[in-house]
Amino acid sequence: MKLRVAGIGVLAVLAWLLPYQLDSYLIHVANVVILFAILAIGLGLVMGIAGQINLAQVALFGVASYATAILTTRAGFGFWTAAALAMLIVAAIGLLIGTPALRMQSHYLGIVTLGLALALTNWVTNAHIAGGAEGITGIPAPTLPGIDLRNDYFFYYLELVVFALALAFGLFVVRTPLGRKMRAMRDDSLAAGAVGVEVPQLRMTAFFLASLYGGVAGVLYAGLIRYVAPETFSIANMFLLLAMVIIGGRQSLVGCVVGAVALSLLREVLVDYPTYAQVAYGTIVVLTVVFAPTGLAGLPVRARGLLQRLGWLRRDTGAPPKLGDFRPYDAVERPAEQVILRIDDVSMHFRGLKALQEVTMEISTGEIRGIVGPNGSGKTTLFNVVSGLYRPTSGRVWLGEQDMTAARPHTLARAGIARTFQNLRLFPLLTVRENLLVALDQTSVLGSWRYALWQPGVWRQDRALRRQADELLDRFGLTAFADAAPGELPYGTQRRVEIARAMARSPRLLLLDEPAAGLNGEEVRQLSEIVRSIRAAGVTVVLIEHNMGLVMSLCERVTVFASGRVIADGTPAEVARAPQVVEAYLGDSAMSSDVPVATATEAA
Amino acid sequence: MQVFLQTFIGGMSLGAIYALVALGFSLVFRTMGLVNFSHGNVVMIGAYLASTFYLSTKLPFALAMALAIGGTGLIGVIIERVLRPLENKDFDLMLIGTIGFGIVLEAVAIIIWGATGNAVPNPVPTGPLEVLGLRIRTYDLVVLAIAAAAAVLLVFFLQSTKRGAAMQAVAMDHEAATAVGIHVGRSNAIAFMLGAGLAALAGGLVGPLLYVNPTMGGALGIKGFAAAILGGFGSIPGAIVGGFAIGVLDAFTAGHFQGYSELVTFLVFTVIIMIRPTGIFGERTVNRA
Numbered sequence: 001m002k003l004r005v006a007g008i009g010v011l012a013v014l015a016w017l018l019p020y021q022l023d024s025y026l027i028h029v030a031n032v033v034i035l036f037a038i039l040a041i042g043l044g045l046v047m048g049i050a051g052q053i054n055l056a057q058v059a060l061f062g063v064a065s066y067a068t069a070i071l072t073t074r075a076g077f078g079f080w081t082a083a084a085l086a087m088l089i090v091a092a093i094g095l096l097i098g099t100p101a102l103r104m105q106s107h108y109l110g111i112v113t114l115g116l117a118l119a120l121t122n123w124v125t126n127a128h129i130a131g132g133a134e135g136i137t138g139i140p141a142p143t144l145p146g147i148d149l150r151n152d153y154f155f156y157y158l159e160l161v162v163f164a165l166a167l168a169f170g171l172f173v174v175r176t177p178l179g180r181k182m183r184a185m186r187d188d189s190l191a192a193g194a195v196g197v198e199v200p201q202l203r204m205t206a207f208f209l210a211s212l213y214g215g216v217a218g219v220l221y222a223g224l225i226r227y228v229a230p231e232t233f234s235i236a237n238m239f240l241l242l243a244m245v246i247i248g249g250r251q252s253l254v255g256c257v258v259g260a261v262a263l264s265l266l267r268e269v270l271v272d273y274p275t276y277a278q279v280a281y282g283t284i285v286v287l288t289v290v291f292a293p294t295g296l297a298g299l300p301v302r303a304r305g306l307l308q309r310l311g312w313l314r315r316d317t318g319a320p321p322k323l324g325d326f327r328p329y330d331a332v333e334r335p336a337e338q339v340i341l342r343i344d345d346v347s348m349h350f351r352g353l354k355a356l357q358e359v360t361m362e363i364s365t366g367e368i369r370g371i372v373g374p375n376g377s378g379k380t381t382l383f384n385v386v387s388g389l390y391r392p393t394s395g396r397v398w399l400g401e402q403d404m405t406a407a408r409p410h411t412l413a414r415a416g417i418a419r420t421f422q423n424l425r426l427f428p429l430l431t432v433r434e435n436l437l438v439a440l441d442q443t444s445v446l447g448s449w450r451y452a453l454w455q456p457g458v459w460r461q462d463r464a465l466r467r468q469a470d471e472l473l474d475r476f477g478l479t480a481f482a483d484a485a486p487g488e489l490p491y492g493t494q495r496r497v498e499i500a501r502a503m504a505r506s507p508r509l510l511l512l513d514e515p516a517a518g519l520n521g522e523e524v525r526q527l528s529e530i531v532r533s534i535r536a537a538g539v540t541v542v543l544i545e546h547n548m549g550l551v552m553s554l555c556e557r558v559t560v561f562a563s564g565r566v567i568a569d570g571t572p573a574e575v576a577r578a579p580q581v582v583e584a585y586l587g588d589s590a591m592s593s594d595v596p597v598a599t600a601t602e603a604a
Numbered sequence: 605m606q607v608f609l610q611t612f613i614g615g616m617s618l619g620a621i622y623a624l625v626a627l628g629f630s631l632v633f634r635t636m637g638l639v640n641f642s643h644g645n646v647v648m649i650g651a652y653l654a655s656t657f658y659l660s661t662k663l664p665f666a667l668a669m670a671l672a673i674g675g676t677g678l679i680g681v682i683i684e685r686v687l688r689p690l691e692n693k694d695f696d697l698m699l700i701g702t703i704g705f706g707i708v709l710e711a712v713a714i715i716i717w718g719a720t721g722n723a724v725p726n727p728v729p730t731g732p733l734e735v736l737g738l739r740i741r742t743y744d745l746v747v748l749a750i751a752a753a754a755a756v757l758l759v760f761f762l763q764s765t766k767r768g769a770a771m772q773a774v775a776m777d778h779e780a781a782t783a784v785g786i787h788v789g790r791s792n793a794i795a796f797m798l799g800a801g802l803a804a805l806a807g808g809l810v811g812p813l814l815y816v817n818p819t820m821g822g823a824l825g826i827k828g829f830a831a832a833i834l835g836g837f838g839s840i841p842g843a844i845v846g847g848f849a850i851g852v853l854d855a856f857t858a859g860h861f862q863g864y865s866e867l868v869t870f871l872v873f874t875v876i877i878m879i880r881p882t883g884i885f886g887e888r889t890v891n892r893a
Contacts, residue, residue, distance in 0.1 A: 053696065100874060104881045107639035107699055108837075111829050112877060115870035118826065122870075126863035235822055239707055246700055278711035285704030289697045290689055 015160055019153050027152045031224055033264040034159040035217045040244050040260040041170045041253050042213025048250030049174055050206030051186025053110040056097045058241055059117035060211045062233030064090040064218025066124055069136040069228045074129060079142040083219040090218065093120075094211020101203040105189075117238065125230045135229030142223040155224055166216060170253045172455065173209070176462045177441045178448050182206055184427045184438040191425035193409035194387055195418070195439040196505055200408075202445050240267075243285045248295050251429070255297025262296070321484075323493050324477025326530050329537035339400075340365045340509055340540050341386065346395030348381055348564075355381040356392070357564045363509075368535050369542045370551040370572070373561030374584060379544045380422055382561075383511050387419045388412040399509070414442075416508035420498045420515060422544075426486035432497050433482040436469045439504035469504075476500040476530075492523040499530060503539075510534060512543040516550050528554050552576075560584065610738055611855045617744035617813065619851020620751035624806035625828025626835065626843035627758060628799035634775045634838035635795035636691060638698050642683065642706035643803055644825015648818065649709055650676045650804025652717050655724045655811045665727035669808040673801040679709070680800025684793045691792060692778055706821070713818040721817025747809050754805055755844055758798070762840070771795055775838075823866075827854070830873045836883030845884060 019027055043057045067089045071082035100112040124130040131137075141150040142158075149155050173179040185192040185202055193199050222228060240263065248259020263281055270277035288295055292302065307313035341363040348356040356378045363369050371379050384390045386397055388409035396405045399415055407415070418439075427435050443461065450457045473479045476496055486494055495515060502510055512531070516524050528550055535541050545551050551558060552572040560568040560575055562584035568575050575581055625647055632640045640646075653675045657668035683705050690698045728746050732739045762768040773781040774791045782788050806824070814820060831850040835842025853872060857865035877883075 051696075053699075100878055103878050106696060108833060108877070108881065110639070110641070110699060111826065111833060112874055114826060115830060115873060118823075119867040119870040122864065122866040126867075239703055242700065242703060243707070246704075275711045275714045279708055279715070282704045282707030282711060285707065286686060286701050289701040289704065290686060293690075293694065293697050 012164075016157075019156050024152065027156055029264075029268055031152060031156055031159055033261055034156075034163050035221055035224070036241065036244065036264055037257045037260040038163055038166050038213055038217040038220075039241055040248065040256040041166055042210040042217070043241060043245045044248075044250055044253050044256035045170055045173070045182075045213065046206045046210035047245065048252070048256070049179055049186065050182040050203065051189075052098070052101050052203055052206050053106060053113065054097070054207065054210055055110050055114040055235075055238055055242070056117040056120075057210060057214055058233050058235075058238040059120045060090055060094055060097070060214030061218040061221065062124065062228075062230075063093050063120065064215040065222040065228045065232075066130055066136070066218075068219050068222035069131075069139050070129060072139050072222075073136055079140055079223060083142070083223075086219055086222075087212070087215045090211050090215035091208060094207050094214070095204060097211075098204050098207025101207065102200050114235070114238075117235065121230055121233060121235075124233075131229075133230060135227060137227045139222050139226040139228070141226060149223065152224075159220055159224075162216060162220065166213060167253065167257065169451075170213075172458075173451060174253060176451075176458050177437075177443065177465065178205070178445075178451060178458075180430070180434055180438055181441065181445075183430055183434075187427035187429050188425050190389065190409075191421065191427065192438070194389075194413055194421075194425075195501060196410050196413035196442070197438065198410045198445045205445055205448060240281065243281045246285055246295060247281075247288050249297025250295065252295075252297035255295050258296050321480030323481075323490075323496070324474075324479060326477055326496075326526060326533070327475045328529075328533035329475075331533075331536040332538045334366045335538060337364045337366065339363070339398075341542075342396075342398040343382070343386070344396040344398065346382075346385060346392045346397065348378075348385055348390055349393045354564050356385065358395070359561075359564070359566055361559055361566060361569065363540060363542060365508075365540050366535065366538070367540055367542075367557065368531065368555050369540075370555035370558040371542060371544045371561060372546070372548070372551055372558060372575075373567075377561040377584075378564040379561050380513055381564075383419060383513055383542075383544065386412075387417055387511060413505060413507075416505075417511065418502035418505050418507035418509070419511035420495075420502050420513055422513040422517070424494055424498055426494060426497060426501070428485065428487050430486075431483050432478060432486055432489070433466075433469050433473065435486060435497060435501050436472055436504050437465050439501045440465050440468050440472070442505075472500055472504055476503075492519050495519060495523075495527075496530075503534065507539060509540045509542070512541065512545075514544055514546065516545055516547045524550055606737060607859075611859050612852055613738060613740055613744070615852035615855030616848065617741070617747045617851075618810075618854060619848035620748050621806050621810045621813070621824070621847075622828050622831045622850045623844045623847025624751050624754060624802050624809070625824060626832035626847045627755065627840065628802035628806070629829055629832040630835075630838050630840060630843040631758070631802070632795050632799040633832070635771050636774075636778075636792045638687075638691075638695060638702070639829070640683070640796075640799065641699055641702040641825070642704075642709060643702075643799065644821035644823075644828065645706040645709035645713075646676050646679060646800050646803040646821070647807040647810075647824050647828070648816075648821030649679065649713060650800075650807030651811045651816045651820065652713060652807075653804065654808030655722065655816050656717070658724065658727070658811075659722075669805065672808050673804040676800040676804035676807075677797040680796040680798075680803075681793050683800075684796035688789055688792070691789075706825075710818055710821065717818070719818060721815045721820070723815055724811035726812045743812060747813075750805070750809060754802065755840070758802075759840060761798075767791075767794065827869075830870075833877060834873065834883050836885035839883070839885040842883055842885035 018030065022030060039057060039061055043054065046052050046054045064086045067086035068082045071077045071085055072079055097113055097116050101109055125133050143149065147154050149158060181197045181202055185197055185199055189199050244259040244263045245256050247263060249255030266280065267277050292298060304313065339362050343359055343361050346356055346359045359382065373379055385392050388407050391406055396403055398404065399417065404412060404415065473482050478497060478500060481489055481493060486497060499515065516527055519527060524547065531541055531554060555572060557570065558572050558575045559566055560581050567580045567584060568578045629640065629643055632638055650672050653672035654668050657663050657671050658665055687698050687701045690701065726743050728743045732741045762772060770786045771791050771794065773786055774788050778788050827850050831846035832843050834849055835846025854865065854869055857868040861868045
C-alpha cells in the first residue's frame with residue numbers, strides 16, 4: 001500500500017516536471033497522448049468493465065469537439081459555456097448509441113455502433129454547419145484566469161489535472177458498487193439479472209460514462225487544436241483506440257492508459273512511416289488477443305505464474321484453505337400458511353417444442369417443495385419462467401398477490417425471488433466476496449447520481465456492504481475463500497458460494513436447481529442442513545433434484561414432471577407409489593409391448 | 605414509376621455484391637459463431653488482386669478472378685489458423701483479433717498498391733439494354749448471374765457434399781461433431797477459406813463498379829455485415845435477401861438524400877434491427893440457464 005502511494009507520488013512528480021524536458025513539438029504530442037488516454041479510459045469502462053462493445057467512442061469524441069466548435073464559432077458562445085452544452089449533447093448522443101445495447105450484444109452491438117459512428121462522420125462531412133470536409137477553424141482558445149491556455153505548456157497542466165481526475169473517478173467507479181455490478185453483468189448478464197442487477201439501466205449507464213469521457217476529451221481537443229475536421233474521427237482512429245485498449249488490457253483502466261501511451265509513442269517513433277506503424281499495431285493486436293488476452297496489465301500475473309512453473313519463484317505452500325462449517329440462521333416462527341407462488345396454467349413453447357404444457361401449481365410459505373422428473377421434462381424451464389428469463393407462451397405467474405408474468409429478472413429478484421443455476425453461474429472474474437457483494441447491493445442504478453455529487457456516501461455504502469459480505473461469508477464457512485476466484489474452488493464449494501449469493505438478497509422464495517449435483521455424500525448432508533436452516537429462517541424453498549434420497553428426506557411435498565406436464569403431486573411417499581410416476585421413470589411394460597404390434601400393422 | 609424502377613434496378617447490382625459479402629460473413633458465422641471484421645478488407649484485397657491480374661498481366665477477367673479467389677482463400681486460412689486457439693472460447697476477443705487483421709491488411713494494401721486507388725475498365729464493354737424503357741447495364745446482369753451461380757454452388761456444397769454436411773454439423777454442435785470424428789479446425793479453415801473466396805468474388809466484381817482503393821473495404825464490409833444481420837445472421841437465404849435489401853435501400857437513399865445517404869442507410873438499419881434483432885430469416889436464440 002505504502003509502495004503504491006509512493007509510486008503514484010513519483011509518477012505525479014514526473015508528469016508535473018515533464019514539460020521542462022520537452023520542446024514545443026513534443027509537448028504538443030504529449031497533449032494529444034493525454035487525450036487518447038482519457039478516451040481509452042472511457043472505452044475501457046464501457047468495453048472492459050461493462051462488456052459492451054462500443055465502436056463509436058471516437059465518434060463521441062468527435063461529437064463533443066464539433067459541438068464545441070459549432071457553438072463557439074457559429075453561435076458565439078464562450079468556450080466554457082459551449083463546453084458545458086457540448087457535454088450535454090454528447091451525453092444524449094451516447095445514450096442514443098447505447099440504446100441498441102438493450103436489444104443486442106456482442107458483434108451485433110459492434111456493427112450497430114460502428115454503423116452509427118459512420119452515420120455521424122457522414123453527417124459532419126456533408127453538413128454545411130459542420131464546415132463539410134474542410135472542417136471548422138478559428139475555435140477560440142479556452143480561458144482561465146491567470147493562465148494563457150493558448151500556450152501548449154499551460155494546456156498540458158490543464159489536461160494533466162483533468163486526466164488525473166478522470167482516472168481517479170474511473171477507478172473509483174470500478175471498485176465501488178456501480179463498477180462491481182458492471183463487471184458482474186460483463187461476466188454473466190443472466191446471473192447478474194437473477195441477483196437483482198438492473199441490466200438494461202446498467203448498460204445505458206456504461207454508455208453514458210463512456211460518452212462523458214469521450215466528451216471531456218473532445219472538448220479539450222477543440223480547445224487544444226482549435227480546429228476540427230472529419231478525418232480526426234475516422235474509423236481508422238477508432239480502431240487505433242481499440243488497439244490501445246486491447247494491448248493495454250481492457251479490464252484494467254490503468255492498463256488502458258498504459259496502452260494509449262505506448263501506442264501513441266510507437267506511432268510517434270514511426271511518424272514518417274504511418275503505414276508500417278499501422279502494420280505494427282495491427283500485428284500487436286492479433287498477437288495480444290491470441291497470446292496475452294489480458295494485455296499489458298495482465299503481464300505481471302502471467303510472469304509470476306511462469307516463474308512459479310519454472311521453479312524460480314516459490315509458491316506459497318500453506319495448508320489449502322478449508323471450507324468452514326455453516327452457521328445456521330436464527331429460526332423464526334413459521335408464518336401463517338398462504339400461497340407465495342401460484343403458477344396458473346403456464347405453457348412455454350419453443351417453436352414446435354412444448355417444454356411446458358398447462359402447468360398449474362401452488363407453493364405455500366414455509367414449504368420445502370421438491371420438483372422431480374426425468375431429464376427434459378421441463379423442470380428448469382419452469383424455473384426460468386418463474387425467475388423471468390423466459391416469458392411464458394400463455395398462463396400467469398403470481399408472487400403472493402402480484403402478477404409477475406412479464407416481469408424482468410431483476411424486478412423479480414428485487415421482489416424476493418432468488419435462484420441458483422444447474423450449471424453454476426458464478427461471476428468468474430470476480431472474487432467470491434465480490435460475487436456476494438453484487439447480490440447484497442440493493443440500491444438501484446438510478447441512485448448512481450451520488451457518484452457525481454456525493455462520493456463519500458458511495459464509499460460509506462461500500463463499507464457497509466463489505467461488512468455484510470464478511471458476515472455472510474462467515475455464516476457459510478467461506479471466509480477462507482473470500483479473495484479466491486470462484487473457478488479455483490472445488491466444485492462443492494462453488495455450489496455453496498452460489499447458495500450464499502442467492503441468500504445475499506434475503507429472498508422470500510429460493511429456487512435451487514439441482515443443488516446436490518456433483519456433491520459427495522458429506523456435502524449432500526451439509527446441503528440438507530443448510531436448506532433446512534434457510535427454511536427455518538422463513539424462506540420458502542423450491543428445489544429441483546435428481547437425488548431421491550435428498551428429496552424424500554427434505555421435502556414435505558413433491559411435484560413430478562414428465563414431458564412438460566405435472567403428472568403427480570403429493571407427499572414423497574404418495575408420489576413414489578403413483579403408477580404414472582413409476583411409468584415416467586421406468587417405462588410401462590404394457591406400453592412397450594404395444595410397439596411391435598404397431599409396427600406389424602404398419603408392415604401389413 | 606419509371607424513376608422508381610430505374611433506381612430499384614440500379615440497386616440490384618450493388619445488392620448482389622452486398623449479398624456475396626454477406627454470404628461470406630454468414631458462412632463463417634454459422635460454422636464458428638464468429639464475426640469476421642476483417643472480411644471487408646479481404647474484399648478489398650480481392651478487388652486489388654483481381655484488378656492487378658486483369659490490368660497488368662492482361663489475363664482474361666475470369667482467370668484474374670480465379671487467381672484472386674485463390675489468393676484471398678489463402679489469407680482466410682492464415683487468419684483462421686492464427687485465431688484458432690480462441691475458437692469456441694472468447695468470441696469478443698476473436699472479433700477484436702479479426703479487426704487487428706483488418707488493420708494489417710489495409711496497411712499492406714497501401715504498401716503494395718499505394719494509398720490512391722485505380723479505376724477498373726468494364727470487362728463487358730457493350731451498351732446498356734433497353735427493356736420497357738429501362739436502361740440495364742450488361743455488366744450488372746453479369747454480376748447478378750455470377751452472384752446467383754455462386755449462391756447456388758454454395759448451397760449445393762453445404763447440402764450435398766460430405767464436407768459441407770460436416771460443416772453444417774460443426775455449426776450445430778462443435779463438440780458433438782468432434783465426437784463423431786469431424787476435424788473441427790479443418791472444417792473451420794474451409795469455412796474461412798470459402799468466406800474469403802466469396803469476398804474476392806465480391807471484390808473482383810465490384811472493381812468495375814466502384815473505384816478500387818485501400819479504404820473501400822470499410823464501407824463494403826459494414827454494409828455486407830448489415831445485410832447479413834438484416835437477413836438473419838447465419839442464414840444463407842437471409843444473406844441474399846438482406847444484400848438486395850441493403851443495395852436497394854442504398855440506391856434510394858442515394859437518390860433522395862444525396863450526401864446523407866449513408867446516414868439514412870445506417871439509421872434505417874439500426875431501427876429495423878432494434879425492432880427485429882434476429883433479422884428476417886433469423887432464428888431466435890434462447891438463453892439456456
